[in-house]
Amino acid sequence: MSEEIIKNIIVKENEDYIINMGPQHPSTHGVLRLEVCLQGETVKYIVPHVGYIHRGIEKMCEANTYPQIIHLTDRMDYLSAHMNNEAVCLCVENAMQVEVPERVKYVRTILAELNRLASHQLWWSAFGMDLGALTTFFYGLRDRELILDIFEESFGSRLLHSFNTPGGLMHDIHPNFQKRTKDFIAYFREKLPEYDQLLTGNIIFQQRTKGIGLLSREKAIAYGVTGPSGRGSGFSCDLRKHAPYSAYDKVQFNEIVYTEGDTFARYNVRMDEMRESLNIIEQLIDNIPSDGHTAKMKPIIKLPAGEFFQRVETARGELAVYIVSDGNKTPYRIKFRSPNFSNLFVMNELAAGGKIADLIAISGSLDLVIPDIDR
Amino acid sequence: MSSTSTIYDFSTLTGSIDASLHSWMAPGLALTAELVLVGLVFLTFYALLGLFLVYLERKVCAVIQNRYGPNRVGPMGLFQTIADLIKLLMKELIPIRRADHFLFNLAPFIVIIASFMAIAATPFARGLQAVDLNIGVFYVMAVSSLGVVGILLAGWASNSKYSLIGAMRSGAQIVSYELSVGLSLLAVVVLSGTMQLSGIVESQANGWWIFKGHIPVIISFIIFLIASTAEINRGPFDLAEAESELTAGFHTEYSGIKFAFFFLAEYINMFIVSAIGATVFLGGWMPLHIGNLEAFNHVMDFIPSMVWFFLKTFFLIYVIMWFKWTFPRLRIDQLLTLEWKYLMPISLVNIVVIAFIALMGWHF
Amino acid sequence: MLNYLKEIFGAISSLWAGMRITGKYFISPGQIVTQKYPENRKTLKMQDRFKGEIIMPHDENNQHRCTGCGICEMNCPNGSIEVLTNRVPNAEGKMERVIDKHVYHLSMCTFCGLCVKTCPSGALAFGQKFEHAVFDRQKLTKILNQPGSTLKKEAKQ
Numbered sequence: 001m002s003e004e005i006i007k008n009i010i011v012k013e014n015e016d017y018i019i020n021m022g023p024q025h026p027s028t029h030g031v032l033r034l035e036v037c038l039q040g041e042t043v044k045y046i047v048p049h050v051g052y053i054h055r056g057i058e059k060m061c062e063a064n065t066y067p068q069i070i071h072l073t074d075r076m077d078y079l080s081a082h083m084n085n086e087a088v089c090l091c092v093e094n095a096m097q098v099e100v101p102e103r104v105k106y107v108r109t110i111l112a113e114l115n116r117l118a119s120h121q122l123w124w125s126a127f128g129m130d131l132g133a134l135t136t137f138f139y140g141l142r143d144r145e146l147i148l149d150i151f152e153e154s155f156g157s158r159l160l161h162s163f164n165t166p167g168g169l170m171h172d173i174h175p176n177f178q179k180r181t182k183d184f185i186a187y188f189r190e191k192l193p194e195y196d197q198l199l200t201g202n203i204i205f206q207q208r209t210k211g212i213g214l215l216s217r218e219k220a221i222a223y224g225v226t227g228p229s230g231r232g233s234g235f236s237c238d239l240r241k242h243a244p245y246s247a248y249d250k251v252q253f254n255e256i257v258y259t260e261g262d263t264f265a266r267y268n269v270r271m272d273e274m275r276e277s278l279n280i281i282e283q284l285i286d287n288i289p290s291d292g293h294t295a296k297m298k299p300i301i302k303l304p305a306g307e308f309f310q311r312v313e314t315a316r317g318e319l320a321v322y323i324v325s326d327g328n329k330t331p332y333r334i335k336f337r338s339p340n341f342s343n344l345f346v347m348n349e350l351a352a353g354g355k356i357a358d359l360i361a362i363s364g365s366l367d368l369v370i371p372d373i374d375r
Numbered sequence: 376m377s378s379t380s381t382i383y384d385f386s387t388l389t390g391s392i393d394a395s396l397h398s399w400m401a402p403g404l405a406l407t408a409e410l411v412l413v414g415l416v417f418l419t420f421y422a423l424l425g426l427f428l429v430y431l432e433r434k435v436c437a438v439i440q441n442r443y444g445p446n447r448v449g450p451m452g453l454f455q456t457i458a459d460l461i462k463l464l465m466k467e468l469i470p471i472r473r474a475d476h477f478l479f480n481l482a483p484f485i486v487i488i489a490s491f492m493a494i495a496a497t498p499f500a501r502g503l504q505a506v507d508l509n510i511g512v513f514y515v516m517a518v519s520s521l522g523v524v525g526i527l528l529a530g531w532a533s534n535s536k537y538s539l540i541g542a543m544r545s546g547a548q549i550v551s552y553e554l555s556v557g558l559s560l561l562a563v564v565v566l567s568g569t570m571q572l573s574g575i576v577e578s579q580a581n582g583w584w585i586f587k588g589h590i591p592v593i594i595s596f597i598i599f600l601i602a603s604t605a606e607i608n609r610g611p612f613d614l615a616e617a618e619s620e621l622t623a624g625f626h627t628e629y630s631g632i633k634f635a636f637f638f639l640a641e642y643i644n645m646f647i648v649s650a651i652g653a654t655v656f657l658g659g660w661m662p663l664h665i666g667n668l669e670a671f672n673h674v675m676d677f678i679p680s681m682v683w684f685f686l687k688t689f690f691l692i693y694v695i696m697w698f699k700w701t702f703p704r705l706r707i708d709q710l711l712t713l714e715w716k717y718l719m720p721i722s723l724v725n726i727v728v729i730a731f732i733a734l735m736g737w738h739f
Numbered sequence: 740m741l742n743y744l745k746e747i748f749g750a751i752s753s754l755w756a757g758m759r760i761t762g763k764y765f766i767s768p769g770q771i772v773t774q775k776y777p778e779n780r781k782t783l784k785m786q787d788r789f790k791g792e793i794i795m796p797h798d799e800n801n802q803h804r805c806t807g808c809g810i811c812e813m814n815c816p817n818g819s820i821e822v823l824t825n826r827v828p829n830a831e832g833k834m835e836r837v838i839d840k841h842v843y844h845l846s847m848c849t850f851c852g853l854c855v856k857t858c859p860s861g862a863l864a865f866g867q868k869f870e871h872a873v874f875d876r877q878k879l880t881k882i883l884n885q886p887g888s889t890l891k892k893e894a895k896q
Contacts, residue, residue, distance in 0.1 A: 019536045019537065019540075025622060026619050026622060027620065038540075041540070041707055064816050065814075067814070067853060068816035071849050072816070128703065129619065130619045131619070131703035132617065132619065132702070132703045132704025133701065133702060133703040134436070134700060135436075135439055135440050135700045135701060135761055137440075138440035138441060138442065139440070142772050145772070152786050152788075152789060153786045154788065155788065155790075156786065156789050156790035156852070156865060157789075157850060162851040162852060170856055171788075171856075174788065194760050197756045197760050198701070198756075198757045198761070199703070199757070201753045201756055201757075202703065202757050203753045204611055204702055204703050204704075204705055204709075204754070206753075207705075207709055208704075208705070208706060208709075355706055356540070356621075357617070357706040358706070360619050360620050438764070438768050438771070439761045439764055439765045440764070441770050441771050441772050441773070442771060442772075443771060443773050443775075697765070700761055701754075701757045701758050701760075701761045702754065702757065
């Protein structure tokens with residue numbers, strides 16, 4: 001392995017034709033800078049430069065109490081805000097050994113899946129747009145809007161809903177929540193085949209994605225590529241299945257694993273995950289128990305001294321929260337293992353040797369959210 | 376040709392203008408005056424058409440994407456593009472340091488002159504054509520491919536890496552797709568026996584070539600649509616500007632009205648290829664006639680020939696827009712594969728079949 | 740040869756499938772989802788829980804429920820709330836804490852909702868107003884208690 005790493009160390013030469021993709025570039029979806037070396041149309045190597053949107057969230061968390069941390073986690077991976085919140089809440093609840101009501105578990109699971117759907121819809125939209133099919137962007141956002149409406153009705157905010165709190169939920173879900181969610185599922189089941197007809201089956205799309213950016217299972221594990229990107233390489237890493245939290249142990253669903261490892265496989269994983277998410281929500285939405293939306297918590301939450309760890313499956317992979325507490329109401333140190341950071345650095349492995357257009361397809365298929373990388 | 380269709384003959388109008396000018400001017404002066412007049416008419420037409428096409432594109436893509444499109448400036452947002460034009464006119468022309476300024480400024484003019492020259496040979500209606508060259512098809516082909524020189528210059532002179540890649544892509548693309556466009560147009564040239572655009576239109580008086588020419592002409596029509604979409608750098612073939620890869624490709628460094636020239640030329644080129652497609656395959660300004668339905672044919676004759684021409688052209692423009700707003704972009708090697716492995720061999724086989732059909736006189 | 744033709748027809752049919760979808764939406768403009776925002780301002784109704792800004796509801800007697808305890812200020816992660824209190828004698832002659840100004844910096848607020856949730860007397864709520872754009876940053880600093888307002892006494896029981 002070490003020899004391989006040495007082999008992969010990039011040797012820069014003076015006559016390299018280097019273009020900077022980003023920090024302002026349409027395809028990097030944020031302030032990510034990719035230093036791309038080209039030989040004609042072929043990519044020789046890529047050096048990702050991160051840190052343009054570093055806000056020091058981990059350091060800020062050290063000055064905030066546990067309920068206050070929640071709203072900072074929203075702003076890491078803003079597309080799976082609910083799962084980020086959930087990770088910290090679960091970690092704090094486990095540390096304090098609080099048993100949250102069943103209702104909270106069910107609602108959290110439903111919301112996590114809705115959030116995953118919304119995230120995958122946005123990814124689908126943006127992926128199509130990266131490849132030049134501009135219409136996908138509007139179709140994806142049109143359907144995502146309905147999920148955001150559901151969120152807005154229950155939490156009051158659409159994207160960064162700090163709805164979880166250690167011990168439960170901020171307040172109960174809206175009375176309309178169940179009905180609207182069911183309406184959405186019926187609507188989206190109709191629209192999902194259109195996604196396939198518009199993009200998945202398209203010959204140009206398939207040629208752009210099949211066999212592009214091959215990531216072997218070993219490489220995926222070595223680089224820590226998790227989430228749909230890892231599962232596209234046959235790395236079975238779905239924490240909802242392997243380390244169930246909330247109500248995932250009460251539902252039947254399949255872990256989507258494709259073994260091809262190319263861009264098309266990563267695409268298919270996400271498309272199938274959307275269907276699985278619909279299934280999960282359908283199983284839970286009608287039997288939400290009604291035993292309160294929050295557990296009895298002390299007014300000031302203090303974690304016992306020690307180290308606590310919790311991981312959840314966000315829309316992009318494994319988010320791990322590691323808290324070191326010295327018994328105070330603020331953490332001594334908090335560390336987020338964000339999925340996008342690992343997923344980004346596999347880019348050179350995937351895109352070197354391909355064309356510029358492949359680089360765009362690959363970075364789209366990894367579904368990067370830049371604030372999550374920089375934190 | 377029935378006598379009724381001559382009521383919309385523009386040659387009487389142009390002929391009378393010609394006669395009146397000659398009546399009080401020296402012949403040389405009259406010719407100059409006519410040239411200026413035609414130039415002015417085309418310039419106005421060109422600008423208005425460009426603005427309208429930009430508006431149309433926005434509306435079409437908006438409706439496809441479940442949006443309204445421009446709807447604030449003027450009724451239905453009709454003046455939006457005019458507002459944009461004013462904005463572009465007033466914008467600063469940013470001089471690029473270490474760019475080749477002469478070529479940098481020349482490039483947009485080459486692009487726009489090429490499209491301007493191509494529009495001259497387009498037969499808009501009966502008798503309404505600026506120049507009716509006897510090698511019209513050849514001329515349009517030759518002139519419209521001049522635009523790529525401007526694109527290459529723009530990419531080279533900008534001294535920008537993105538621009539250069541975009542320009543090189545565009546060069547490779549147009550050089551290859553020119554062949555398919557030529558071969559697919561050749562199909563109709565073989566059948567009609569003339570390269571003169573008015574002659575091709577006249578030869579479709581008893582039916583459009585797409586109906587008369589059996590399946591081979593339909594195939595060459597489809598090839599023409601694909602290849603011409605590629606030639607004008609649009610739709611799934613917009614690799615030269617590929618905004619998700621190269622930000623804006625060859626015109627990354629251009630601003631203000633120089634950018635507008637590229638932008639306008641792209642839309643006018645779309646009009647030109649649609650006009651050529653409509654003229655060659657869909658009968659130009661010839662009305663739709665169906666077999667022996669005399670009454671129907673008679674009604675169709677009363678629709679002015681100009682309306683027919685624009686209906687057909689805008690139909691093709693819509694199809695090209697439809698492509699753009701549906702398909703993902705191709706990769707550069709796939710683009711060349713499509714041309715050299717699929718379109719080109721099919722065109723070659725097709726042209727042989729058509730030559731055989733024309734030789735045996737099997738077409739209608 | 741047969742494969743070559745099959746490939747071409749498969750490709751064309753897959754492209755046609757996509758064009759059918761976009762064509763379907765083109766001929767059905769009824770599916771347009773855009774909201775014409777400034778025009779529909781009159782009818783625009785935000786959700787009841789919408790987090791537009793923090794407000795302090797006052798009743799018809801210009802009374803609010805804020806006791807000036809400062810729990811919201813303590814809980815705010817961004818320091819966007821400042822509670823300034825005075826000590827004034829009440830009817831029985833005892834000194835009592837009364838809010839002078841409840842200062843809310845909208846520009847620093849992240850709408851986490853902790854102040855509304857933790858307020859022991861339910862004095863704060865979320866307002867539905869969302870058009871916050873102003874020309875001067877100073878205008879984003881708001882004083883939530885209205886001038887001359889007093890504490891609603893019965894709320895204490």
